[in-house]
Structure formats: structure tokens, C-alpha cells
Amino acid sequence: xxxxxxxxxxxxxxxxxxxxxxxxxxxxxxxxxxxxxxxxxxxxxxxxxxxxxxxxxxxxxxxxxxxxxxxxxxxxxxxxxxxxxxxxxxxxxxxxxxxxxxxxxxxxxxxxxxxxxxxxxxxxxxxxxxxxxxxxxxxxxxxxxxxxxxxxxxxxxxxxxxxxxxxxxxxxxxxxxxxxxxxxxxxxxxxxxxxxxxxxxxxxxxxxxxxxxxxxxxxxxxxxxxxxxxxxxxxxxxxxxxxxxxxxxxxxxxxxxxxxxxxxxxxxxxxxxxxxxxxxxxxxxxxxxxxxxxxxxxxxxxxxxxxxxxxxxxxxxxxxxxxxxx
Amino acid sequence: xxxxxxxxxxxxxxxxxxxxxxxxxxxxxxxxxxxxxxxxxxxxxxxxxxxxxxxxxxxxxxxxxxxxxxxxxxxxxxxxxxxxxxxxxxxxxxxxxxxxxxxxxxxxxxxxxxxxxxxxxxxxxxxxxxxxxxxxxxxxxxxxxxxxxxxxxxxxxxxxxxxxxxxxxxxxxxxxxxxxxxxxxxxxxxxxxxxxxxxxxxxxxxxxxxxxxxxxxxxxxxxxxxxxxxxxxxxxxxxxxxxxxxxxxxxxxxxxxxxxxxxxxxxxxxxxx
Numbered sequence: 001x002x003x004x005x006x007x008x009x010x011x012x013x014x015x016x017x018x019x020x021x022x023x024x025x026x027x028x029x030x031x032x033x034x035x036x037x038x039x040x041x042x043x044x045x046x047x048x049x050x051x052x053x054x055x056x057x058x059x060x061x062x063x064x065x066x067x068x069x070x071x072x073x074x075x076x077x078x079x080x081x082x083x084x085x086x087x088x089x090x091x092x093x094x095x096x097x098x099x100x101x102x103x104x105x106x107x108x109x110x111x112x113x114x115x116x117x118x119x120x121x122x123x124x125x126x127x128x129x130x131x132x133x134x135x136x137x138x139x140x141x142x143x144x145x146x147x148x149x150x151x152x153x154x155x156x157x158x159x160x161x162x163x164x165x166x167x168x169x170x171x172x173x174x175x176x177x178x179x180x181x182x183x184x185x186x187x188x189x190x191x192x193x194x195x196x197x198x199x200x201x202x203x204x205x206x207x208x209x210x211x212x213x214x215x216x217x218x219x220x221x222x223x224x225x226x227x228x229x230x231x232x233x234x235x236x237x238x239x240x241x242x243x244x245x246x247x248x249x250x251x252x253x254x255x256x257x258x259x260x261x262x263x264x265x266x267x268x269x270x271x272x273x274x275x276x277x278x279x280x281x282x283x284x285x286x287x288x289x290x291x292x293x294x295x296x297x298x299x300x301x302x303x304x305x306x307x308x309x310x311x312x313x314x315x316x317x318x319x320x321x322x323x324x325x326x
Numbered sequence: 327x328x329x330x331x332x333x334x335x336x337x338x339x340x341x342x343x344x345x346x347x348x349x350x351x352x353x354x355x356x357x358x359x360x361x362x363x364x365x366x367x368x369x370x371x372x373x374x375x376x377x378x379x380x381x382x383x384x385x386x387x388x389x390x391x392x393x394x395x396x397x398x399x400x401x402x403x404x405x406x407x408x409x410x411x412x413x414x415x416x417x418x419x420x421x422x423x424x425x426x427x428x429x430x431x432x433x434x435x436x437x438x439x440x441x442x443x444x445x446x447x448x449x450x451x452x453x454x455x456x457x458x459x460x461x462x463x464x465x466x467x468x469x470x471x472x473x474x475x476x477x478x479x480x481x482x483x484x485x486x487x488x489x490x491x492x493x494x495x496x497x498x499x500x501x502x503x504x505x506x507x508x509x510x511x512x513x514x515x516x517x518x519x520x521x522x523x524x525x526x527x528x529x530x531x532x533x534x535x536x537x538x539x540x541x542x543x544x545x546x547x548x549x550x551x552x553x554x555x556x557x558x559x560x561x562x563x564x565x566x567x568x569x570x571x572x573x574x575x576x577x578x579x580x581x582x583x584x585x586x587x588x589x590x591x592x593x594x595x596x597x598x599x
Contacts, residue, residue, distance in 0.1 A: 040502050041423030048414035048477060049429060055470050056436050059447025066450060077453065123343070131336035137344045139585050143351055146577040148531035150549045151570040154556055155354040158563055164366040166353060173369065198350070259440040262533045266553065283442050287449075288538055295446070302443040313438040 060306075066299035076295055088296040092304070095297075097274055097282055104189055105278040105308075108196070108264075109257045113250060115197040120204025120249075125238070127205070128212045138209070145202035153266035156195040157182065160267075182268050185275035192264045192276050196257070204249055211245030212238065251316040258309050279305045354574075358382070358567035365563055381568030389569050392551035395461065396530050399547055400576075402465035403529035404522045407472045411521060412514070415480020416506050420492060430481070433474040444470060445538040452539055459543030467535040472525035483517035484510060520587045523580055530576050548573050 067088050075081035092098060127138050144152060159166050160181035168178040181191040215238065223233050261280040264270060270277035270285060277285075279301055287298030358381045359374035418426050448467050449458070457463040487510060495505040511518070533549045540546055552573060555566045
């Protein structure tokens with residue numbers, strides 16, 4: 001679910017930046033916006049401000065509190081869990097799952113990002129030259145991105161099924177032994193990466209495509225006149241001019257990919273034996289996946305994940321700033 | 327002439343690539359019509375020969391309540407999101423209150439918080455309040471997916487409304503609330519449609535809040551319907567895939583009827599066109 005958010009947040013941020021740039025008048029603001037206007041404005045803003053406090057800040061606070069106390073099911077319901085300091089964090093960092101989960105998060109994120117970006121860019125370049133049907137086909141490419149994740153995840157589960165999956169049937173046709181995509185520790189991480197790349201390609205395609213549209217055509221015409229080859233035009237015009245859009249696409253992809261939970265949980269539940277466990281699925285499993293929930297450690301893992309996401313967000317905002325100053 | 331021929335060559339390749347990309351979607355539909363006894367056939371039928379509607383019969387008899395809940399949750403989320411986000415967008419775009427920049431910044435940050443963390447926090451709070459496994463609780467949680475996005479969309483869109491239009495309303499004696507309701511909202515129709523579509527789609531697709539906050543309720547959404555199918559009867563893949571097809575209907579409707587608005591939501595002025 002969180003996936004969808006970051007999917008669009010990028011574009012919104014950029015749009016907002018552009019809108020802000022347009023909306024900022026060069027002249028000093030008119031006088032009428034003083035005194036009473038501030039209160040009127042806050043009257044319109046108050047519901048969202050209150051909402052942010054009640055439904056973002058407070059759950060986050062509760063999450064931190066969960067991670068600092070020694071909860072049992074009983075004390076979770078009745079209250080009175082003893083303060084445990086950083087015990088939960090120590091427990092989590094020492095757990096045998098921690099290093100693999102961190103490593104899988106890194107592999108999952110980097111591999112997904114690179115593949116989505118490369119394929120998305122190649123498709124964007126392909127669609128950049130208009131041809132009959134190109135608009136319709138581009139719209140169809142959005143389907144994987146708009147499907148509910150549970151739909152995509154269960155479809156891929158069946159495609160990759162060891163005995164009855166189409167992928168293994170296709171492999172058998174060319175003489176390859178069946179692969180236990182979802183049930184062998186060797187392949188499970190790759191399987192969820194494949195599905196995640198499939199879901200992420202449309203976003204990269206659409207955003208990079210609109211980035212390409214913004215590159216002035218005369219540049220290409222001039223380069224063509226000078227005898228630049230297709231590769232040279234890509235290397236010296238497309239690539240540098242697309243850089244800001246590429247960077248934002250990658251950074252938002254990063255924030256989104258760190259959050260991916262549904263897909264992995266539905267396809268493999270992080271297994272077998274933690275082989276596709278990431279920080280997000282581990283946190284869920286600790287809190288909700290077992291009969292005996294461990295809310296404290298689960299919240300601790302979640303907070304570590306937030307640190308990663310906020311770090312990525314800081315990079316993103318820093319980048320935005322730099323772009324704006326240019 | 328030469329150009330056209332080349333264009334068609336690209337169309338051919340484009341169709342091929344799109345077909346490849348959408349193949350899993352086709353496979354989902356194909357499997358939803360496949361008979362149980364053909365399910366593990368090797369090699370599988372590439373077309374639903376001897377197709378069956380058993381999967382869809384199972385959906386009709388077992389999944390309809392889930393669909394109803396999802397519709398309710400989706401519509402509730404849309405209304406709540408619009409009610410919160412449209413006034414805020416107006417304030418940020420046109421009234422520019424002190425501290426507005428900070429709110430905007432918080433909205434950007436809010437979108438980066440992983441859902442699992444929100445879910446755990448909500449779980450603890452809902453347990454205290456006794457609203458676990460309720461539809462309003464799920465609507466409230468689902469709205470957190472859409473509200474920051476919606477405020478940013480409204481702000482961006484309303485920034486483009488000419489100040490003269492709002493001034494004229496003031497001159498005519500309309501107060502701010504009246505101006506917002508009768509002038510700003512009607513011209514923001516596109517933003518309203520975009521926000522509604524995405525808020526609905528996200529609430530409809532939500533799995534993490536549903537599974538943590540509504541896992542044991544009597545009114546559960548379609549995503550949990552599919553999830554429980556997968557967990558319970560591993561064999562009836564035609565029923566699972568038929569439910570998936572039903573769950574994909576809003577996506578299809580969105581793409582067919584409102585493609586223009588989807589594009590607004592995705593690229594929302596990503597780069598200046």
C-alpha cells in the first residue's frame with residue numbers, strides 16, 4: 001500500500017515546486033494578507049494540521065514508545081509494560097535475522113531500482129518517437145502499476161509455482177530443469193525482485209518519458225546536422241539533460257522500494273528460512289505474523305527502517321534544494 | 327511514405343513489448359477460467375479451452391461481502407480525503423498562512439513513512455480505543471495513504487487559479503468560505519477527480535492496514551478475501567484468480583474512463599510540458 005504513495009509523491013513534489021515557482025510573485029505580497037487573513041488561512045488548514053498530529057505524529061510516537069518498552073500480550077492490552085530502554089534494539093541488532101534482513105533489503109532495493117530504471121528508460125526512449133498506437137500502448141503499460149499489489153503478487157505466485165507455473169513449463173520446453181522459485185532459499189529473493197521490477201517499470205517509464213518530452217527538439221536536430229550518431233546524441237544530450245528527472249525518479253523509487261512489504265509477504269512471507277526477509281517483512285512478522293506477537297522488537301525494526309527512509313528523504317530534499325537554487 | 331512504414335514497424339514492436347509486459351495480466355484472466363483438473367496440466371493451456379465459470383461462481387457466492395466492504399471503505403476514504411485536503415490546498419495555495427511551509431514539509435515527510443510503522447502505531451491506538459476491526463477505523467487509516475498526496479495536488483492545482491477570480495468574488499461580497507465553496511471548488515474539478523480516483527484506488531488496494539487493523543472483523547475488504555483464499559484453499563487457483571480479476575476492475579475502469587486524470591496523477595507536471 002505505501003507503495004502507491006511514493007509512486008506519486010515524486011511527481012507531486014516536483015509539480016509543487018514548479019507551481020511554487022510560478023506562484024511566487026516577484027513583487028512583495030499584497031497588503032491584504034495581514035492579521036485576520038492569517039487566522040482565516042489557518043481555519044482552512046487546521047483540519048489537516050490536526051490530522052497530521054493525530055494520525056501521523058501520534059502513531060509514530062506510539063511506535064517509538066512500543067519499541068522502548070517490554071511488552072507482552074497481556075501488558076499490551078492492559079497497559080503497565082515496564083520501560084526497557086534500548087533493550088529491544090539490542091535484541092534486534094543481535095538477532096540472527098538482522099544481518100540477512102539488512103542485506104536482503106539492500107539487494108532488493110538496489111537490484112529493483114537499477115532494473116526498473118534501465119528498462120523504464122529504454123522503453124521511454126522507444127516511445128519517445130511517436131508512432132501509430134504509441135499513446136494507447138503507453139497507457140496500457142500503466143496497468144501493472146495500478147493493479148492492487150495483492151493481485152500482482154498472487155498472479156506472480158502462480159506463474160512462478162514450482163509444479164504448475166508457466167515459467168517452469170516454459171523452461172522445460174527449452175530443456176531447463178524446473179526451478180523452485182518461491183520455495184528454495186536460493187531463488188526466493190530473485191523471484192520477488194522480478195515481480196517488483198515488473199510493478200515498478202511503468203512509473204519509471206511514464207516519468208522518464210515526460211522528462212524526455214521536455215528536452216528541446218532543436219538540440220537533436222542540430223546534433224544530427226553535425227553528424228552525431230544515435231549513441232552520441234543519447235550520451236551528450238539526452239543523458240545529461242535527463243539527469244535531474246533521473247535522480248528524482250531513482251530517489252523516489254528508493255523510498256518506495258524500502259517500504260515494499262505486501263508483495264514479499266504475499267509471495268514468500270519472507271521465506272523460506274528468511275531468504276527473502278527484508279526489514280519491512282521482518283517488522284511485520286515480529287508484530288503480527290506469529291501467534292505470540294513481539295510488538296517491542298517489531299516496532300524497533302520499524303524504527304530502524306524509518307531511519308533509512310528518512311535518510312533517503314534527506315538526500316531527496318537536499319537534491320530538491322540544489323535544483324531549486326540552480 | 328517511408329516514414330509511415332517505419333512508424334508501423336515501431337508499432338509492431340510496441341505491441342509485442344506491451345503484450346510481453348501485460349502477459350501476467352492475461353495469465354491471471356486465463357487461469358480464472360481454467361478447470362480444476364487442467365490447473366496442473368503440463369504444458370498448461372495457453373487459452374481457456376474447456377473454460378469454466380466455477381471460479382466466478384465461487385466469487386459470487388463467497389466474495390461479494392468483501393467487495394461491498396471495499397467499496398464502502400474506498401468511498402469513505404475519498405470523502406474524508408477530499409474534506410481534509412481541499413481546504414488545506416486552498417489555504418496553502420492562496421491564503422499562504424504563516425507556518426504553511428512547515429505544513430508542506432511535514433506532508434512530504436509523511437509520505438516517506440513506511441506503512442508497516444503506521445500500521446503498528448494505529449494498532450496500538452485502535453486497541454486502546456476499541457475500534458479494531460471496524461470500517462470507520464479502516465477508512466481513517468486508509469486515508470493516511472492519500473491525504474498528503476491530495477493536499478499537494480490541490481495546492482499545486484489551486485496555485486494556478488487566477489487571483490483575479492478570487493478577488494472578484496471578494497468584491498462581490500463573498501467571504502472566504504463562500505469563495506472557497508462557490509468559486510475555488512468548482513474550478514478545481516480536475517484536481518478533485520484526480521484525488522478521488524487515487525484515494526479510491528489506494529484504499530481499494532490496501533492490504534497492510536486491512537490485515538493489521540481489520541484482520542478479525544466481520545466486514546473485511548477484498549484484499550483480505552484474496553489473501554485468505556491463498557492461505558486456505560491452495561488448490562482452487564481459478565477462484566483466487568477470478569477474485570483477483572474482480573479486484574482489478576477499478577484499475578480497468580480508471581484506465582478506460584479516466585486515463586487523462588491518471589496521467590495527471592502520475593506525472594503531475596513532473597517536468598514542465
